[in-house]
Amino acid sequence: GAGVSQTPSNKVTEKGKYVELRCDPISGHTALYWYRQSLGQGPEFLIYFQGTGAADDSGLPNDRFFAVRPEGSVSTLKIQRTERGDSAVYLCASSLYVGEGYEQYFGPGTRLTVT
Amino acid sequence: DAKTTQPPSMDCAEGRAANLPCNHSTISGNEYVYWYRQIHSQGPQYIIHGLKNNETNEMASLIITEDRKSSTLILPHATLRDTAVYYCIELNSGNTPLVFGKGTRLSVIA
Numbered sequence: 001g002a003g004v005s006q007t008p009s010n011k012v013t014e015k016g017k018y019v020e021l022r023c024d025p026i027s028g029h030t031a032l033y034w035y036r037q038s039l040g041q042g043p044e045f046l047i048y049f050q051g052t053g054a055a056d057d058s059g060l061p062n063d064r065f066f067a068v069r070p071e072g073s074v075s076t077l078k079i080q081r082t083e084r085g086d087s088a089v090y091l092c093a094s095s096l097y098v099g100e101g102y103e104q105y106f107g108p109g110t111r112l113t114v115t
Numbered sequence: 116d117a118k119t120t121q122p123p124s125m126d127c128a129e130g131r132a133a134n135l136p137c138n139h140s141t142i143s144g145n146e147y148v149y150w151y152r153q154i155h156s157q158g159p160q161y162i163i164h165g166l167k168n169n170e171t172n173e174m175a176s177l178i179i180t181e182d183r184k185s186s187t188l189i190l191p192h193a194t195l196r197d198t199a200v201y202y203c204i205e206l207n208s209g210n211t212p213l214v215f216g217k218g219t220r221l222s223v224i225a
Contacts, residue, residue, distance in 0.1 A: 004158070031211065033211070033212065033213075035213075035215075040217075041215075041217065042117070042200075042202055042215025042216055042217055042218055043159065043213070043215045044215070045212035045213065045214065048211060048212055056211075056212060059212065091158050091159075093158070093159075095211070098211050099211070100147055100164075100206075103149075103161035103164070104159075104161065104211075104213065105161070106157075106158025106159045106160065107158050108156075108157060108158055109158055
């Protein structure tokens with residue numbers, strides 16, 4: 001079946017620009033997570049949604065980062081006034097429910113490069 | 116920060132068992148040990164998890180010490196496609212964000 005998909009696969013933008021990254025979770029999955037991964041590091045948690053609401057946004061680095069999931073399915077991660085330090089692979093994952101036994105399924109990621 | 120400790124890299128001959136260790140000396144009673152792996156240019160993939168009993172599935176086996184302070188992931192017959200970074204993660208059953216460390220880079224050699 002269809003897995004988690006993310007678009008675009010690659011995004012190059014200039015410093016100061018606004019970008020949106022999209023995540024399509026597995027159909028029926030109630031939980032959706034965003035992580036970002038810098039070169040040579042493990043993924044770092046940003047935010048997760050349970051349904052439409054953000055259950056935990058403690059990983060967002062600052063107020064330039066924002067994410068929405070208005071209908072409880074597709075999610076968009078929005079970054080304002082991008083900085084070169086935002087360059088990373090942004091990973092999205094979904095799980096059927098929250099908790100033990102419900103593993104997270106990851107998408108292939110969006111590689112963001114800020115020039 | 117990640118609470119687990121793993122060796123940065125390991126090699127394994129193709130067809131042999133790969134044994135990947137993980138220390139989680141501060142694990143609490145309601146925290147599970149999860150293993151994910153990440154093949155180059157892909158998102159992480161769930162492998163297996165356990166609480167205190169050993170676990171086995173079609174991908175791997177997980178051996179957890181009696182004191183739960185360490186565990187070993189075993190890939191019984193490693194293939195070249197098992198070359199990846201393997202992450203060991205402590206996870207509370209009610210707390211879902213995964214906290215990744217740097218993992219172990221496993222290279223399976225022909």
